Amino acid sequence: AQTVTQSQPEMSVQEAETVTLSCTYDTSESNYYLFWYKQPPSRQMILVIRQEAYKQQNATENRFSVNFQKAAKSFSLKISDSQLGDTAMYFCAFSSNFGNEKLTFGTGTRLTIIP
């Protein structure tokens, strides 16, 4: 079974600074997908970024980028030029490429952007 670990329950950073959220996972599969989801206080979960394990290039979406280290099973999220609207819970999630596509989530990191 796959597991996802987020070791930072809470983080805070000043507005406009850069912050990195950590995620590690465990799987025996060679091909899979990793995701970062954002859950603002309104509770609607939104996809931030996704990474296919077979791709060596790290995914980037505007101010959001990942550092994917397949051998280390590490998948961190970097938020550049942080904004007040980035305040939310951030969940790292794993999905197998075979059979069930369910998402396995970590426990989340509560990120607060300080004005």
Added chain:
Amino acid sequence: EAGVAQSPRYKIIEKRQSVAFWCNPISGHATLYWYQQILGQGPKLLIQFQNNGVVDDSQLPKDRFSAERLKGVDSTLKIQPAKLEDSAVYLCASSLVRGVETQYFGPGTRLLVL
């Protein structure tokens, strides 16, 4: 494009009562998921539907939880009887097809069991 709709948004019940949650996925999305998110934890899949068939219900407590997706569109999740430990947010998500497609989440139903 309308998002995933869920109702009610909040529900308070006493233990041993029954409760039902409703989800309407994004139009055309064949796959529908129900997740349970207990406070302080990440969401956990309860059941996954492909059209109106069940793909995975391995983590659904079948002695008290049931779900259906008639006609492959709307879905209902029921708890009967509820226990204190069922207090959680119940999230519905949908995706276009099977395969690792982006899942779109609804706002969730917050359940408190007293």
